[in-house]
Amino acid sequence: MRPARRVSEVIFLLQVHWILAGTASAATDSLSAQNTISAAPLAATPAGRAASDLAATTAPPWNPPSALPRRRMWERIVLLPQRIATLPLSAVGWAAEHALTAVEPYAYTIHRAAPGDTSQTRFRMAISPSRFDERTPFCGQIEARSTLLKGRADLVVAHTASTRHYHDTAVQLPGLLTFDYHYRWRPRDLFYGVGMRTFEDDVTTFGTGVHQGRAILAYAWNRESGGRPRSNLVGWIGPRTLVTRRGHEPGDPSIELGFPDVVSETLDRRLLHATYGVRMVRDWRVGTPHWGTGWRAVMETERFDVAKGVLAAGFSGARGAQFTRSTILLETGISFMHDPRSIRLLGRFVDTGLSGGRDRMAVIDLPSLGGDAGLGGFRPGRFHDLDLIHARFTYVFPLLQKVEAEMHVESGAVLGDLWHDFQIDRMEQSWGFSVRPRSRYQLLGSLGFDFSRESTRLRWMIGNPDP
Amino acid sequence: MRRLVRLGGRLVTVARVAWIGALFCIVAATARPATEAPKEREYSLLWDTVDNSFVRPVTRFFDEPLIGRKLTGHKREAANVDERDQVRLPSTWWQPRIGYKRVTVQQMLKGPGGTDGPAGRRWTVTSAKSAGVTPGFQIKDARGDRFLLKFDSPDHPELSSSSEVIGTLLFWAAGYNTPENTIVHFHPESLDVDPEATIKERLGQARSFTRERLAQLLSRVARRPDGTVRCVASRFLEGKPIGPFKYYGRRGDDPEDLVPHELRRELRGMWVFAAWTNHVDVRGPNSLDTWVTHGGRSFVRHHLIDFGSILGSSATAPRSLPAGTEYSVDNGVFLRQALTLGLVPFRWEGSVDPEIPSVGQIEAAKFDPRGWRPSDPNPAFDERTDRDVRWGARILAAFTDEHIRAAVGAAKHSDPRATEYISRVLIARRDALVKEWLGSAPAESAK
Numbered sequence: 001m002r003p004a005r006r007v008s009e010v011i012f013l014l015q016v017h018w019i020l021a022g023t024a025s026a027a028t029d030s031l032s033a034q035n036t037i038s039a040a041p042l043a044a045t046p047a048g049r050a051a052s053d054l055a056a057t058t059a060p061p062w063n064p065p066s067a068l069p070r071r072r073m074w075e076r077i078v079l080l081p082q083r084i085a086t087l088p089l090s091a092v093g094w095a096a097e098h099a100l101t102a103v104e105p106y107a108y109t110i111h112r113a114a115p116g117d118t119s120q121t122r123f124r125m126a127i128s129p130s131r132f133d134e135r136t137p138f139c140g141q142i143e144a145r146s147t148l149l150k151g152r153a154d155l156v157v158a159h160t161a162s163t164r165h166y167h168d169t170a171v172q173l174p175g176l177l178t179f180d181y182h183y184r185w186r187p188r189d190l191f192y193g194v195g196m197r198t199f200e201d202d203v204t205t206f207g208t209g210v211h212q213g214r215a216i217l218a219y220a221w222n223r224e225s226g227g228r229p230r231s232n233l234v235g236w237i238g239p240r241t242l243v244t245r246r247g248h249e250p251g252d253p254s255i256e257l258g259f260p261d262v263v264s265e266t267l268d269r270r271l272l273h274a275t276y277g278v279r280m281v282r283d284w285r286v287g288t289p290h291w292g293t294g295w296r297a298v299m300e301t302e303r304f305d306v307a308k309g310v311l312a313a314g315f316s317g318a319r320g321a322q323f324t325r326s327t328i329l330l331e332t333g334i335s336f337m338h339d340p341r342s343i344r345l346l347g348r349f350v351d352t353g354l355s356g357g358r359d360r361m362a363v364i365d366l367p368s369l370g371g372d373a374g375l376g377g378f379r380p381g382r383f384h385d386l387d388l389i390h391a392r393f394t395y396v397f398p399l400l401q402k403v404e405a406e407m408h409v410e411s412g413a414v415l416g417d418l419w420h421d422f423q424i425d426r427m428e429q430s431w432g433f434s435v436r437p438r439s440r441y442q443l444l445g446s447l448g449f450d451f452s453r454e455s456t457r458l459r460w461m462i463g464n465p466d467p
Numbered sequence: 468m469r470r471l472v473r474l475g476g477r478l479v480t481v482a483r484v485a486w487i488g489a490l491f492c493i494v495a496a497t498a499r500p501a502t503e504a505p506k507e508r509e510y511s512l513l514w515d516t517v518d519n520s521f522v523r524p525v526t527r528f529f530d531e532p533l534i535g536r537k538l539t540g541h542k543r544e545a546a547n548v549d550e551r552d553q554v555r556l557p558s559t560w561w562q563p564r565i566g567y568k569r570v571t572v573q574q575m576l577k578g579p580g581g582t583d584g585p586a587g588r589r590w591t592v593t594s595a596k597s598a599g600v601t602p603g604f605q606i607k608d609a610r611g612d613r614f615l616l617k618f619d620s621p622d623h624p625e626l627s628s629s630s631e632v633i634g635t636l637l638f639w640a641a642g643y644n645t646p647e648n649t650i651v652h653f654h655p656e657s658l659d660v661d662p663e664a665t666i667k668e669r670l671g672q673a674r675s676f677t678r679e680r681l682a683q684l685l686s687r688v689a690r691r692p693d694g695t696v697r698c699v700a701s702r703f704l705e706g707k708p709i710g711p712f713k714y715y716g717r718r719g720d721d722p723e724d725l726v727p728h729e730l731r732r733e734l735r736g737m738w739v740f741a742a743w744t745n746h747v748d749v750r751g752p753n754s755l756d757t758w759v760t761h762g763g764r765s766f767v768r769h770h771l772i773d774f775g776s777i778l779g780s781s782a783t784a785p786r787s788l789p790a791g792t793e794y795s796v797d798n799g800v801f802l803r804q805a806l807t808l809g810l811v812p813f814r815w816e817g818s819v820d821p822e823i824p825s826v827g828q829i830e831a832a833k834f835d836p837r838g839w840r841p842s843d844p845n846p847a848f849d850e851r852t853d854r855d856v857r858w859g860a861r862i863l864a865a866f867t868d869e870h871i872r873a874a875v876g877a878a879k880h881s882d883p884r885a886t887e888y889i890s891r892v893l894i895a896r897r898d899a900l901v902k903e904w905l906g907s908a909p910a911e912s913a914k
Contacts, residue, residue, distance in 0.1 A: 397809025
């Protein structure tokens with residue numbers, strides 16, 4: 001108690017001094033003219049003064065008899081409680097000012113350390129926003145690059161790990177034909193059941209481990225001046241094994257407890273697929289700092305088939321469900337006024353054609369809605385089924401030079417069959433807004449809320465939030 | 468056992484007496500007048516932005532006396548004015564010139580230094596810096612006077628240097644202390660390198676400066692068709708630099724700084740000249756105090772420096788369109804835009820780019836003589852009253868078209884369109900300010 005009382009005594013005495021310092025010189029506020037030369041406008045002295053005294057004065061300046069307080073005494077008294085209450089904040093401000101003053105002369109070293117073009121860096125470590133799941137805020141990445149075949153090829157090895165123990169290990173040999181291997185471990189994904197008529201309280205959790213090797217052939221054209229291709233076509237082929245595990249989300253039951261039927265044939269069972277697919281992207285969106293006009297279309301189809309012989313490429317596992325997943329995404333936008341206000345419309349359709357092994361369909365292979373996947377007002381993985389329909393209307397408008405706002409409304413549903421089961425009254429809605437800092441040329445991140453009938457969710461992102 | 472002593476008829480503990488004594492010692496030490504040069508102080512650019520754009524607006528929002536003053540229309544007036552509402556003189560901040568004395572165009576062009584920049588044809592580089600978009604050199608001329616050479620960005624030749632010179636002359640004529648800035652052209656071969664010269668590299672390390680490094684750095688600056696380099700030669704200010712001043716509070720170690728800066732008429736009224744010249748970067752870090760000794764008397768003189776970011780320039784590029792119409796973080800604009808979903812156009816939307824590279828982005832048509840704002844709130848400007856602004860407007864009204872055209876001409880633009888355009892814009896903005904605040908044409912107001 002005694003030290004606390006000492007501190008309060010000192011604070012009190014300082015405040016008293018602060019007030020009294022005002023009274024001592026308050027009389028000078030009236031500013032009676034003493035030893036003062038007055039600057040008279042030319043109108044008052046028609047002849048003007050000699051031009052020789054245009055130089056800065058060297059005479060002692062006019063000053064009141066004592067220092068003027070910044071505040072009158074009544075103002076000090078009124079502000080006293082506020083000042084006492086905010087003393088800790090004042091201390092933080094004082095520390096921040098002095099720290100920045102000390103650090104700023106060396107700030108250029110920080111600018112130098114900022115990541116630039118890292119495509120040719122031999123070894124790199126980075127901490128960045130997570131690439132796995134919006135519930136894992138940050139991830140760390142280690143990447144090493146080595147030159148092979150007398151400089152004709154680069155071998156890239158990277159490992160990424162996030163705060164919820166999500167991991168991704170990648171080995172890539174880029175080139176005209178890119179060889180790519182990934183091992184992904186996702187221990188805490190959420191599952192609420194299949195279809196739209198599921199309940200928030202039925203949440204379960206599951207883990208997934210995926211090994212995938214692919215040979216990728218890509219072709220890009222319609223390059224804009226900056227080098228970014230407006231059109232590209234990508235094809236790939238390779239084996240994949242997948243295993244569904246018990247979930248590790250604290251507080252939520254594991255999937256085999258909530259939905260034993262869904263995972264009866266897949267839990268802890270390594271499933272093997274031969275995958276091959278093609279994706280075509282046409283992207284004619286333009287505008288800064290956010291894209292305002294144009295359109296983009298993404299068409300993708302991928303077959304998950306029985307892996308035999310060379311297609312297995314040494315991978316082993318039981319036969320999984322055979323299916324073809326087709327995705328179509330269409331987006332367009334218009335903008336108006338000088339600092340662009342933009343209206344965007346996005347539509348996305350996913351159709352899964354199941355041709356065999358329905359009971360061995362892995363949960364991770366089901367399209368889902370919720371979180372970043374669409375319907376942001378619902379938790380990630382809130383809805384799962386074979387097909388999906390999702391629409392989003394977005395309005396973007398500027399708030400300040402370096403800040404803009406985004407508002408959106410989403411509607412979507414997962415379905416057993418997009419073509420036969422679709423009913424508009426089964427679609428769920430979500431809406432939200434975000435504030436997005438921006439530079440003159442690009443977006444730097446976003447922070448906002450999404451709402452749905454189930455929850456209000458804080459959403460944030462570092463980096464360009466527009467895909 | 469606690470020891471007690473009698474103080475003012477009351478028994479108090481020795482410890483408490485020690486506490487009170489220590490406190491008064493601290494107060495006495497801080498209030499002691501300085502007998503030597505105040506300590507040089509640094510100023511964080513980032514803190515200046517954080518403080519003025521985020522911290523101060525919040526504290527002002529909860530400032531009951533300020534709110535009371537606003538509601539009752541009793542804002543606090545400047546503290547260093549006399550009964551005729553004029554700045555009490557002498558002042559180490561401001562000197563009455565145009566509007567108070569006859570200042571001819573020739574006198575204005577001579578400005579604070581009265582010379583034409585570095586003397587002689589060969590100059591010696593004494594030090595250099597490589598950080599930033601453009602390098603900078605310190606030189607000695609044939610008389611041994613020291614100058615700082617500042618260059619334009621190669622992408623925007625003449626933009627920053629012309630703003631620097633125009634701003635220097637106009638602010639000096641308005642009464643403020645400024646350095647002597649002159650446009651000079653030189654052949655790179657006319658620079659010698661002092662054997663003792665050093666360069667401060669990007670990462671802060673100092674190295675010896677060589678002729679080869681000089682050639683490297685000059686390859687980063689704009690060249691004229693005849694091979695010469697254009698730059699601003701800024702004469703070193705008289706006295707010892709002791710860091711920038713703040714637009715609020717007092718400098719505790721300057722015994723002659725007894726009026727809080729936000730209560731100074733010269734600083735509050737400077738809003739007029741900042742608005743006129745679009746000096747959106749008017750903040751503490753763009754000022755410099757020097758410790759001057761004259762006739763046995765030493766004192767602090769307060770200067771405005773760095774005018775490279777006024778008019779249509781943002782130092783290395785043209786000004787952004789919103790500059791001058793809103794703060795970088797403008798709560799009012801934010802609220803308006805949020806409530807109207809951005810459907811109300813910004814004031815700057817519809818501004819026209821003059822498309823003259825050495826002018827950048829400035830215009831008179833969209834200029835708001837009442838609502839102009841710097842990039843970050845300025846504490847002295849925030850406290851300004853109509854009387855402060857009218858004080859500045861009366862000085863502004865005394866600037867003739869000839870003064871303005873001569874100041875712009877001193878920038879030595881190679882494109883005559885630039886000279887004409889900036890002159891026209893400054894004349895139009897002067898007229899708008901004078902009409903708004905004095906209610907009459909400049910010629911009449913000046914009488």
